[in-house]
Amino acid sequence: MTVTSNPVIRETPRQGISGRRTWFGRVIGEQPIGGALVAPYVVFLLAVFAYPLGFAVYISFHDYFFAAPGAIVERPFVAFDNYVAVLSDAAVRRAFGNVLVFLLINGPLTVVLSLVLANALNAAIRWRTFFRVSYYVPYVTASVAVVGVWLFLFNSDGLVNAVLGPVAPDPSWLVNSKLAMPTVAIYVTWKQLGFFILLYLAALQNVSRDLYEAAAMDGAGRFQSFWNVTVPGVRPATTLVVLLATVTGANLFTEPYLLTGGGGPDGASASPVLIMYQRGIEQGNPDVGAAIGILLVIGVLILALIERRFVGRED
Template identity: 70%
Template sequence: MSATLEGTAGLTGGDPGRPSGRGDSHAEGDSRKRRRRLLGAQPLGILFSAPYIVFIGVVFAYPIVFAIWMSFQDYFFAAPGASVDRPFVGFDNYVAVLTDPAVLRSFLNVGIFLIINVPLTVGLSIVLATALDRVVHARTFFRVSYYVPYVTASVAVVAVWLFLFSSQGLVNNILGPLAPNPSWLVNSFLAMPTIALFVTWKGLGFYILLYLAALQNVPRELYESVSMDGGGRVRQFFSVTVPGVRPATVLVVLLATITGANLFTEPYLLTGGGGPDGASASPVLLIYQKGIQQQNPDQAAAIGVILMVVVLFIAWLQRRFVGGEER
């Protein structure tokens, strides 16, 4: 019997007095799976992405956490190294900004801006990208022409826009008696729509490039199939192009929304800081005015946190209803 056990142990390479190693192998396999789930299939990738992770943490994560903390304090600027008391005030800053008519007006203004800017950006970008994709001659010239306003400094482009839409500008001279009175940028009803048109025009080149890249992934056979069924260019556009670039549309909608929510330069330069009477003020512009000019950084931080929550909610709605996920 003893010889038999020893022979068996010799064949299996184990000790007859010890339990089988299956439990150890299972534990090792589970540990490997957990490590892979935590670090990924290629743990070395974490090392290469570490500088960007640090950049995100320093430039984005820390300021967000600090702004949230600041919004619950009676915070004010002090000299470097000075020890001052900044007591916890709870939701007082949020109550102050949410009962401020100027803040509520700024959120309404940016809502009007998004209602005009986002549909125009999506519609014009996809139509122009489709047209540029079919251009044979001077394709590079047309693509660069649309992209130039996007890469041009805002201050320079704003000067051109002021020349066009000022009270004595070119547009009013062309319209003559049909020109609005007060003029575009000093009219409380037209100031924000005019800014929305400006931002749409300036950023159009970037979104056209996104759609041009997406169009390269749409199979040409689908256009030929629709054409053989008697479908013209319009039917091809709605039956093939629009569904084919759906992921790009979701991205464009999201980027246009985030850009619009962070509106600052255009109302600051075009209307002299949100005029007339706050009709073109944006939440980010009020953050600057309250935090820097009026020395109320705690209320400015509260506006920023509210704006962040609103943008995240809008982004979730867009992902849910515009179609960011396949169902």
């Protein structure tokens, strides 16, 4: 008996209309409805972030100035002249130093306080919902209203100095060149703490209770369980918190503008974004302001890469 095998059927690539459909399918993906749902947000990112950033890069390399609508004016290419002017400006260099001081205070305080408080609020304590809401209220309260309270507390004749008495700093907090930026950093930490507590509370739900039980069986106390179970368990959330705190801190504007009257005293609390506003809008030099903004973006990206390397790494 002769056994014949079935011939191997080879499919040839589809041509013509089928080929075009295959190419179109590769572009839009297997589930085009997903692309349709994401498209509005992609358009939003392009319009609100990508285009302004690209336009800022263009402005920073030209002698750009404001002109009447419809006016045709020359804006010559000046290469790195705007960046040289920015880096040689003492006020700009001091502003970048100020924001670095801010990040060194705000970043660690934000991570430590939000994690410790989230861990406490995650336990079965009385009035837990009340405390969660209480910590979140300052975050959603208008900055102008909260700033008024802090001005009342930290003015020269404010409540804090009245409590401290002879120990109170002179000059006072917000008019002291050494204490102005640390005071702003503490204020921002307090105001944004509720948001980061919520992030940690969400992360704590993913830490298995079995790990705590195993640590307790091994004789670990509360602090040892916190350090060896909780901290590693919420490492991804810590990476996110550090990155968000860095980005929001680098964009510091409202707080020094309101608390210290525009970066005072003598620029001790000025931030790069505040200087960018003053140079670009108030003084009519958008090319210089754009150069400050691009340098700030580069600095934040470098800090984010460093933080991702050290904070986000796995042991």
